[in-house]
Amino acid sequence: MGVTATSADISNAKYIMFIGRSYGDGIRPSSVQALASAKDNGAKIVIVDPRLNNTGNLATEWLAIRPGTDLALVLAMSHVLIKENLHDRQFIKNYTIGFEEYAKELKKYTPEWAEKITGLPADAITRIAIDMGKAKPKALIEQSWRGAFGCNYENSTETGRAVAMFNALLGNYQQKGGSIFGGKPSLGKLDKAKHPSPKEPELSKAGSKEFPIAYPTNGVATIVAKEALEGKMKAAIYYHSNAALGYGNPKVMKEALSKMDLVVAIDVQMSETAQLAHYVLPEVSYIERDEVIEGLSGKVPGIALRQQMVDKVHPETKPIHEIYTELAKACGVGQYFNFTLDELNETMLAPTGITYKQLREKGTIMFPNEEITLGEMPKLKTPSGKIEFYSETYKEAGFKPIVEWIEPKVSPADDSFRLITGKQAIHSHTQTANIPILMQITKDYDLERIWINPVRAKALGIKDGDMVELKSSEATSKIRVKVTERIHPEAIFVPSHYGITSKDLKTGYGIGFGYMEHVPFDFEKWSGSGNIHEVIVKVRKVNG
Incomplete structure (x- = not known):
């Protein structure tokens, strides 16, 4: 669909399915509040997860699916929507391409086929798909964290893709109670004449060749260790990122970091990554510093400012903007950091008509005048500008242009x-x-x-x-x-x-x-x- 993730109008939805996602185990109270509102309004809430997570307190139903088979469930539910003529034909005609090819592929993914793979009863798969079809467009499969569905299995990318297609079949994009391409606030940028930007790197971003459909702006974090082991990656700076413990097998990560000429950790504590680093640059905690203004995307865009709440505790620590600025000066590229944090924030605020003082007083300011218009689909960043059931981008990268069933890489035996x-x-x-x-x-x-x-x-x-x-x-x-x-x-x-x-x-x-x-x-x-x-x-x- 040309975006890293969508959001969802949870509080107004009538039927919500979560796949491996738990608001009740997350850190965003607003997400739980929206889900509680939906429940109070009579929404059905289905959890698809091998574990009954803490969102279960708000759920209508728990589907204890066999791990690694979410893709089969979504394909079968998509099959049911089309078979029962519950897909949104007008939305598909106006805003998608490749539907006929996808519908043809889906014919073999019956609920009975999915039952053998997922362990979920075929009649339950059929019932839920029909109920969601009848509740459209106020029905959705929640987009997961950053659209990733956990990044857990060999088939997780295709699961995320199938979910996006299922929501398109429901025609729920940009609809009340549906999936949302959120609006973003218009923020100012520094004057390039006074504050020049460095040239783009001549080398391609690590991982761009191996994983061509990964989003270029996000990169592929795991590629750092892989290329370090191969002798290609020579240095890395980790900021509040405990890669040694969380980016891959710790033994492999330790070996990878040991092969690099320079590893720098910027952190508030001596993490496993900091232990392996050549240099540790101690930062202040988030309540000891001001930060760059954050643009909030969603149905109603806004801005937020995290501010310093207490005096600096440890005298040798520094906030991250000072660390980066001083590093740049030491590396001979200080001309690209010739502005202060306050100057940057003032510049970002300029188009909004809000003063820095006002934002400091309120902390968060929403822009109701910029609320997205429901019912109007934006032009997407796909080659066609539409939702693509058939993706030429995938085909050019050497992958199947249509979502299909892919087995997990490994499966347990009776004794495992x-x-x-x-x-x-x-x-x-x-x-x-x-x-x-x-x-x-x-x-x-x-x-x-x-x-x-x-x-x-x-x-x-x-x-x-x-x-x-x-x-x-x-x-x-x-x-x-x-x-x-x-x-x-x-x-x-x-x-x-x-x-x-x-x-x-x-x-x-x-x-x-x-x-x-x-x-x-x-x-x-x-x-x-x-x-x-x-x-x-x-x-x-x-x-x-």
């Missing part, structure tokens, strides 16, 4: 499990693992435990609270278990916030184990995202 991970509401990745008050909640409720289904636990002689050994092709870990019906029998769930190995992070050190220790260093071929759920493990009870 697929290892999956996800968030808990109290933590933000591993960044908060060293905060005592949050880690105390983890300890009080044993939140670091892995989840196992009671049927599988009984067969293995495992009871709630037992110590078990979890073994993959990459690592072996010992951990206590939570026996719960909230997890699919073929899956083991591991929360993603633990396994800190940096001894400088005394609060988080030694709690649980790191999920990524078990993940092979592997990427899916479309976007270069890590196949972090393509992991098979065995579990056995041990003493402890």
Whole structure:
């Protein structure tokens, strides 16, 4: 569709499906509030997830899908929409191309076919698809975080693509209660005559050849380690990014970082990446600094300003804009940083008619006069300017132009499990693992435990609270278990916030184990995202 992600008019929707996404385990209260409003208004809310996540408190139905098979579900639901003539013919005619080719491909993806793959009853797949078709355009599959559907499996990119196509079949784009291409505020830019920009790099961006359909502006973060191992990447600066623990298998990441001539970590704590860096530049925390104005996109665009709330605590720390400016001067390119943070913010505000003082007083200001007009589709950044059921861009990159079923890369046998991970509401990745008050909640409720289904636990002689050994092709870990019906029998769930190995992070050190220790260093071929759920493990009870 030519965008990195859409948003959704959740509060006005009548039927919402989440695939592997949990507002209840996220960090945005506004998302939960919108979902609660939808529920209060009678919306049906369906969770598709091997784990019954914390959004379950607001859900109407939980589909405990077999991990890695979301794509099959969406294809089958798309099949039902067309078979039952519940697709939006007028929307498809006006705003899409390639529908006939896609409809032909979908004929073989019946609910009965999907039942064998997903483990979900065919009649449930049919019922939900029909109900969503009848509720259109106020029905949607939520777009997931940045449209990624977790970036977990070999087929995750195609899952995201199939979801975009399903929403197009519903004709819900730019509709009340549907999917939204959000508007953006018009912000000013620095005068290039006074503040010149550097030339574009002569070399192509790392990963652009290997993963040609990845968004150029975002890049492919995982490519850094791969090219370092190959001797191509010589230096890297990591800003508030614990790549050594979270971008790939930690053993591989450690080797990759050790091969580079220069690794710089800019952080507020001595993370695993900071431990491996040649230089650590200590930054202030977010409440000790002002920041660049943030443009808020959505149905109603706006702007926000995060501001300094307390005096700087540690005298040797600096805010990030000062770090980058001083680095630029030291590298002989200081002429491109000849402005202050305040000057930049004043310039960005100029077209809005809002003063810097007003924004500082209010913090966030929305622009209701710039609210997008529902019912009007914008011209998209695809070659055709429309939603493309058939993509020439994919074809030129060597991929199938139409979404089709793709198997997960690995699948568990009867004596093994697929290892999956996800968030808990109290933590933000591993960044908060060293905060005592949050880690105390983890300890009080044993939140670091892995989840196992009671049927599988009984067969293995495992009871709630037992110590078990979890073994993959990459690592072996010992951990206590939570026996719960909230997890699919073929899956083991591991929360993603633990396994800190940096001894400088005394609060988080030694709690649980790191999920990524078990993940092979592997990427899916479309976007270069890590196949972090393509992991098979065995579990056995041990003493402890």
